[in-house]
Amino acid sequence: MKKSIISLLLVIVLLLSACGQKTETEEGKDVDDILQKPQITGDETEQEDEAQQEDETQQVDEMQQENEIQQEDEIHQEDEGSAPLKVGALFSPDDTLDPTTVTSPGGMLLMMSIYDSLVSMHYDGPTLRMAESIEANETLDAYIVTLKEGLVYSDGVEVTGQDIIDSLQYIAAAPHYQSMYGNLDFDKTTAEGNQATLALKEPISDFIESVLAMWSPVAKGGIFDGIGAGGYVYDKGDPQTGYVLKANEKYYAGKPAIPEVTLLNIPDSASKARALQTGEIDYAWGLDAAAVQILSQEDGIELQEGSLDGATALELVLNTRVAPFDDPEVRYAAKLTVDREKLVTTLLGEYGEIGNDMLGKGFATYPEDIEQIKMDKEEAERIFAEKGITEITIVTSDTIPGLTNATKMMVQDFADVGVNVTVEELDPQTFFAQMGELYQKSAFTFYWMNRTPLAEFRSQVLKDSPYNVSGYYSDLTEESFKKAITTNDKEEQATYIKNISQDIHENGGELIWGYQKDISAQRKGLKTETNQSVPWLATATFVPEK
Structure with a gap:
């Protein structure tokens, strides 16, 4: 996809460049140059006419070839789906691929993209993600989580119920997750195949909505090293230079339409707005009202409708x-x-x-x-x-x-x-x-x-x-x-x-x-849902308007 877009841009640049050079040459002719041209008569005129016809025929053929290439690129783009996406967000220097270290909005976007969640929360209730089902027992002190059939990590290894337990136990040990997962009784929690029974120390009626749906990532053996079952795979990067993510071909909902996501560390709102204006990024996440005033005047940019x-x-x-x-x-x-x-x-x-x-x-x-x-x-x-x-x-x-x-x-x-x-x-x-x-x-x-x-x-x-x-x-x-x-x-x-x-x-x-209300702006052609204001890129599409 990236190659096809580059090819298309290259064709356009070459066309514009060629037309521009031709115009400059013709408009740049001096009157004296024209007057000083030798007079052509007889056979010379016929020869020049034939040469001119050949040149015109060649130009038409070249233009037809260029149009065919452009059409092929457009078809190729439609076949492959969306274009790569660049996102501007705030990162912390301490952010890593380990969720227990993450303290920034950009870091959370990175985590959700790589590790996904068993379930997520929306205004109208929980939405199952990696989990096929989550059921409470009658006493509300245990919840049975069943994973989607055939769920695998980006490296092809199957996700297991034990992975759920190991991951949540690791997360629960971090101070800033204890309020969410501190009630899990890991001594009584069990796993079998792709199912985990999460035992609680005390009954909780809202365990799905208020705990698991806030965020419940899973990694092999509870080791968060960049390999997850989320929509994207870590390719390279760090919080200072940004991150490059590739679409996970083994994603449970199908390979994401956007083939590559680049997350850039742009801390302040004004800088994000400028980066969106100049084309440095395609999505500015986390803006203020001042940026809205600027970007609302841009034809190729749209502001998302905010909600509580x-x-x-x-x-x-x-x-x-x-x-x-x-x-x-x-x-x-x-x-x-x-x-x-x-x-x-x-x-x-x-x-x-x-x-x-x-x-x-x-x-x-x-x-x-x-x-x-x-x-x-x-x-x-x-x-x-x-x-x-x-x-x-x-x-x-x-x-x-x-x-x-x-x-x-x-x-x-x-x-x-x-x-x-x-x-x-x-x-x-x-x-x-x-x-x-x-x-x-x-x-x-x-x-x-x-x-x-x-x-x-x-x-x-x-x-x-x-x-x-x-x-x-x-x-x-x-x-x-x-x-x-x-x-x-x-x-x-x-x-x-x-x-x-x-x-x-x-x-x-x-x-x-x-x-x-969440203020984000994007280049026209991007369609994405959000999970607690975090864009869910795994289900997004991006076909930039021309």
Whole structure:
């Protein structure tokens, strides 16, 4: 496919080059040159006419041959399917082919492309991927996973139920996956053939939706060395120079239409937008509203329609571990200070929605009836003055485009209530590697991939979760969470979810000021689905418009 496209481009370039040279020669003739031409008469005229006819015939034949070559290339392109794709995304220097090291959006795209998932989550429910079926027992403390028949890795080796166990056990040992997989009882988990029975320490009613569907990769023996059963095979690269992936001919859904994917490390939104304009990339993943303004004017580029199920929740973390936000009244004052509407309107535009300090907006179990927090700077100023708070520090980074600009706008909000803000900016590529240090800071920016409330709670509110970024938890949240995940009664579960959300809303350290719907732009001709805002390239097609 790549060769056919290059051939087609070469033909076009040669045609344009030839036409251009001819035009320059004819237009470049001087009048004196024409006048000085010797006069041709008689036999010389006949000879010249014959020569001219031969030249014209030869030119027609050449053009016909070129047209035939071009048509053959077009047919070849249709036969082979899609063109290669170049994607611009943010990577971290620490990203590797091992998912336990990955902390960036680009790294997650790489992982999903290589290792796939047993099941993935969409706004309308779970979608089976490598798994043919997943069934719970009556007591909800075991789930039987059956793989698709004939599922193999990219090297042709069969995927087994034991591989599922080995992979999840390896993943579960990583600190940032413990909140998802820490409930698996590997001593009681068993495998036979292409089936694994995953035993749980405690019953969970939402194990498929909130755990496996978040991401459940599989590798041979649980060794993630770049060989998976996903749509693409690692060819070469690293987080600095980017990655080249080749279509997996043994993919369970059939060889992906896009033969080659190049993932380029382009950290900031403006650079991604420029790369898309110049043709350096075909897909810009993770943009801000400013890039939208630029790219919306481009004829050959289209912007994807955003949705909340693939949105990003944007947050100012009020760290309850340290002063001054260890005081719930001070946290409340901060929530009253920020002009959420202005932030969303200015930075997110039509791709934004106002946040209410709770995750899961847009999903069925999100408690819409909890009252929206509104700005009240007079009350905020009173509380800050009463508490003697005159200055704070906010650490920010554009891990998602716009977070730093949001922080700069908040500086004025806090100044309006008598609090001076010092801003510390960090490199987005190394931000997540410094989480331990950030947990000692009074406030910092953060983002969440928007998922169902119950799925988010595992990271957000549990005491032992490494991604409980604000440090807030309570007996109410812990008890309500346990009850929510062990009941099959959806109405009862919704009540527990609301109790947790209400507690976070009133007492937590989450200042979730806005939701940014997934903003990505692409060259026309690319069609792809997304999984929690991550493009699922294995089922994508790319036939660039001419």
